[in-house]
Amino acid sequence: MQEQVEKYLSKLIRHGLVQGPDDAALYGLDDELYTNRHTVAPEVRALFDLLNINSLIIARPEPLHWSIMGDLIRDDPSLICPCDCESLTFIHDIPVLRTFDVEAAARALSGRKGLIIADTGIITTGTVSLEQAFISLSSICFATFVKYFADVLNGLYGFAATPKPGTARLDAARRILAPAAPAAFYNPLSRETPGTEAEIIQAMDAAGKAIVSAHLVDSFFGNISCRKGDLIYISQTGSSLDELPGCIDCIPIDGSSTCDLTSSSELLAHLKTYEITDDSAILHGHPRFSVIMSMFGEPLGFTETRHIEDIPVVAGEVGAGRHGLMHTLPAAMAGHHAAVVYGHGTFASCSGSFHGAFERLSSIEHQCFDAYRSALEKAGVS
Amino acid sequence: MQKKRGDFTLSALSIDLSTRDAVRSTIDPEAGKTFLGGRGIGTWLLSSRPMVDALSEDAPLILSTGPLTGSRIPASSRMMISAFSPLTGTIGSCSVGGSLAIQMKRAGFDLIIITGRSRLRLILEIDNARVRFVDEDMPVDLPLSSVFDAYRSFRGSVAAVGPAAFSDCTYASIMVDGSFACGRGGLGSVMASKNLRAIAIRGSEHTVMACDPDGEETARADIIRLFDASPAIMGRSGISLCGTAALVDLMAARRMMPTANFRRTYFEDYRAFSAGRIREEQGPRQHACHGCPIACKKKAHSEIPEYETLSHFGALNENADLAAIIEANRLCNEAGMDTVTAAASIACLAEIRGLRYTGTTLVDKVREIAGARGDGELLRLGSAVLARELGAPEKSMSVKSLELPAYDPRGVYGMALAYGTSTRGACHLRAYPIAHEILRKPVATDRFSFSGKARIIKIAEDLNAVIDSIGGCKFAFLGATLEEYAKGLAAVTGLAYDTHDLLRLGDHIYTLERYINTLRGFRRTDDLLPERFFTEPGTHGPGIEVRPIDKTAFEATLDRYYKIRGCNEDGTVTAERLRELNPCRNR
Known part of the structure; x- marks a missing residue:
């Protein structure tokens, strides 16, 4: 378990979620407690006693995220209600405490997967x-x-019935907008079309790492696929895009094998896109300003489409339900090779290598950031 | 009828078949709050008679619903049937689908406790508050479909036992609504030992009203959204569309499909019974438990067998004849016997004799068990007794005499541990590590590693004890989590239990089961796997090496598990440990 502790500490730093090793305490419990700390605080022991868990992270997020959270909890809310689709689906809401009281933290963690503590950081x-x-x-x-x-x-x-932000919030937003900008554009991916299975897996691996490295996706979200004849190679559900080797399913497009039971929950959206386009590679990430700009306006109805400049924005939930994005996304992709799903993320496709899809995914994010800044300016905030 | 907020009084119907008395009573609310319902309350009731012989007149047979049954929370209308198992000697609770639980709830009962033994064979008819003891003179060897046909106009739900139960088959099942099996552990034999052919229940006078309808709706919507987001549930090959047959291709690809009585882990002809082949040849339609949007059950002109049955009548017996598998499954359902133990016992006999029973020969063996003739005389005892009587006890692939289902432990180490620590013998559902070791839910774990697995399995056992106690379905948890179900439970019952309150109750229920097994003589040696898994490799595949399990590592993990569970080094549980965990004491 110590390996897991080291692995996720390293990922927290690499993904820019914490600044350094001192900002995160990770604990894994089997019959003994494994951690990156020399000593285990009594509060941590108490949390493990109170909760039937085997892992715990207490972390102070890096300054940009921490200042955003600080601003969100300034007015003393007991809950933060996310507005993006994946957070609503998987984490629902985020409890907030002012100080680290073990009993109160345990109660909050008994109902949700994580919480924010104003004088501490995040506990999950x-x-x-x-x-x-x-x-x-x-x-x-x-x-x-x-x-x-x-x-x-x-x-x-x-x-969307959102309260008008106060002066302090606007000042803060203006101050942190520049550091929140997307990373400078750089496309490290090859233009060569992968041919063999080994080349396809290598190309998917490279594309996954590029998306994560460019901060175009967080945690285990996002997915990647590549079509080769009658087969589709697709990342498995819950796989981290920067750790794809061993987590890619190769499945027949015609559904003659059920090995796609472990494939990404967006498999059907990928399949339908391939069905109606000549594209052979799809990247799906959660670029932050693309998601934010997709929600600029009134909530989008399931059958509605709007645009961020020329990029279509469609509605649709995760997976294969009645209101799943598989019903709305492929048609939008057909005309533009890219679309943003309302409150969710961006899909980009191309033929040949992943180069073009990455280019679109990344440039849409830059376009959305510019659009956000312009919208602020237009409203008199600059 | 609506219960008051936080009122956890359970309504029980106690039936003594010896005297034909039916008494309505309520269960101590503290017990309700501590054991919830379903498996928990069944275990608690069995703990009052821990040493009773499974087939004695005093042995109870308990049918219990969960507190979510009848609510709008999805996939929460499972019935739990609890008794001591005549096959294993352990506690023997078993979850079953259909509409039995909802009919019972609507009739106004949370649970039914049956004891005694009728002088004449009878059927118990419960029509709301009215209880009738109906003598019956149907032939003992009447197929179960005829029993269900006889109750077609009853418009309720029926649980019945078949010819196998009346001919001393130790793994007789209880069939519900003609399609759903309370299969494992031989609880059908317990019912038959009471001369009880069937229980027919019709309810219409009671409904479940949530204390907090808005909270119930929020929980329902959250759960449905998570079902939709789960490839294993609603994906193109999810169990909603394909049934559990969806697992056939995956288990073969992962090289963990038990083949030839677990001598191999890959069957070359697996496609003969894959979901794709079933779709082509049978054109199955969906069939669901009451109120379940997943609808994992599949029917064509016959029942489509579950994955475990397909794999064991297929790969385990080296049989590539789908028609024979479906017929073997039909015969098991008509006779009322567990398909997993039946198929595994035949595979065990085949290995001992150096033969293969496939196609019509396989079907004949099932007929022999159902008719208690020929090899059926031996096969109806289960593989452990069969192998012992034939002088080859090592050929029985069982733990505590319960045969392993269709997930080879050499390919899933958490499952290997869970087979050992399961309180009813080799069962995949007590901890269901397939969720994370194969289906990547809630996250993926390394299937070839014991690292961290001792606590993972302990927590999963606690979780599944809760699921079985609230009336939940294991498959729902391939998408949703206890977080959403705890919110639903709180909204429906008014009891403010959160995730970890519930897991604490699950810990107590599981430890009580282990304590009962301790009293019944079970020890560490009973938690070990058959030696084959420690000495023989499985079948390797592309990039997959299926080695024998390192016995030292397995035993070290078992030691860690005991420590975490609070057991002694020999796997036993003390009464003191149980008292420490009692939530009533801690509250």
Whole structure:
């Protein structure tokens, strides 16, 4: 279990969720407690006694995220309600405490996967592995970031019954917008079309790492696929895009094998896109300003489409339900090779290598960031 | 009828078949709050008579619903049947689908406790508050479909036992509504030992009203959204569309499909009984338990067998004849016997004799068990007794005399541990590590590692004890989590239990089961796997090496599990440990 502790500490730093090793305490419990700390605080022991868990992370997020959370909890809410689709589906809401009281923290963690404590940071737990705690922590950072910027803009324009932001919130938003900008554009992916299975897996691995490295996706979200003849190679459900080897399913497009039981929950959206386009590669990430700008305006109805400049925005929930994005996304992809799903993320496709899809995914995010800044300016905030 | 907020009084119907008395009573609310319902309350009731012989007149047979049964919370209308198992000697609770639980709830009962033995064979008819003891003179060897046909106009739910139960088959099942099996552990024999052919229940006078309807709706919507987001449930090959047959291709690809009585872990002809082949040849339609949006059950002109049955009548017996598998399954359902133990016992006999029973020969063996003739005389005793009587006890692939289902432990180490620690013998559902070791839910774990698995399995056992106690379905948890179900439970009952309150109750229920087994003589040696898994490799595949399990590592993990569970080094549980966990004491 010590390996897990080291792995997820390293991922927290690499993903920019904490600044350094001193900002995160990770604990994995089997019959003994494994941690990156020399000593175990009595509060931690008490949490393990009070909760039937095997993993716990206590972390102070890196300054940008922490200041966003600080601003969100300034008015003393007991809960933060995310507005993006994946957070609503998987973490529902985020409890908030002012100080680290063990009993109160245990009560909050008994109802939700993680919480924010104003004088401490984020605490998340898991009952299977440290990966759960890592995912919840990453999701809380993503959910609060998106909510913060989405609320500022919708509040300014009076959309979605969002309260108008106060001066302090606007000052803060203006101050942190520049450091929140997407990473400088760089496309490291090859233009060569992968041919053999080994080349396809290598290309998917490279594309996954590029998306994570460019901060175009968080935690275990996002998915990647590549079509080769009658086969589709697709990332497995819950796989981390920066750790894809061993987590890619190769499945027949015609559904003659059920090995896709472990494939991404967006498999059907990928399949339908391949069915109606000539594309052979799809990338799906959760670029933050793309998600934020998709929610700029009144909530989008299931059958409605709107645009961020020329990029279509469609509605649809995760997976294969009646209101699943598989019903709305493929048609939008057909005309543009890219679309943003309302409150969710961006899909981009191309033929040949992943180069073009990555280019679109990344440039849409830059376009959305510019659109956000322009919208702020238009509202008199600059 | 609506219960008051937080009122956890359970309404029980106690039936003594010896005297033909039916007494309505209520269960101590503290017990209700501590054991919830379903498996928990069944275990609690069995703990008052821990040493009773499974087939004695005094042995109870308990049918219990969960507190969510009848609510709008999805996939929560499972019935739990509890008794001591005549096959294993352990506690023997078993979850079953259909509409039995909802009919019972609507009749106004949370549970029915049956004791005694009728002089004449009878059927118990419960029509709301009215209880009738109906003598019956149907032939003992009447197929179960005829029993269900006889009750078609009853418009309720029927649980019945078949010819196997009346011919001393130790793994006789109780069939519900003609399609759903309370299969494992031979609880059908317990029912037959009471001369009880069937229980027919019709309810219409009671409804479940949530204390907090808005909270109930929020929990329902959250759960449905998570079902939709889960590839294992609602995906293209999810169990909603394909049934559990969806697992066939995956288990073969992972090289963990038990083949030739577990001598191999890959069956070359697995496609003969894959979900794709079933779709082509049988054109199955969906069939659901009451109020379940998943609808994992599949029917064509015959029942489509579950994955475990397909795999064991298929790969375990090296049989690539789908028609024979479906017929073997039909015969088991008509006779009322557990398909897993039946198929595993035949595979065990085949290995001992150096033969293969496939196609019509396999079907003939099932007929022999159902008719208690020929090899059926031996096969109806289960593989452990059969192998012992034939001088080859090592050929029985069982733990505590319960045969392993269709997940080879050499390919899933958490499952290996869970087979050992399960309180009813080798069962995949007590901890269901397939969820994370194969289906990647809630996150993936390394299937070839014991790292961290001792606590993972302990927590999963606690979780599944809760699921079985609230009337929940294991498959729902391939999408949703206890977080959403705890919110639903609180909204429906008014009891403010959160996730970890419930897991604490699950810990207590599981430890009580282990304590009962301790009293019944079970020890560490009973938690070990058959030696084959420690000495023989499975079948390797592309990039997959299926080695024998390292016995030292397995035993070290078992030691850790005992420590975490609070057991002694020999796997036993003390009364003191049980008292420490009692939530009433801690509250």
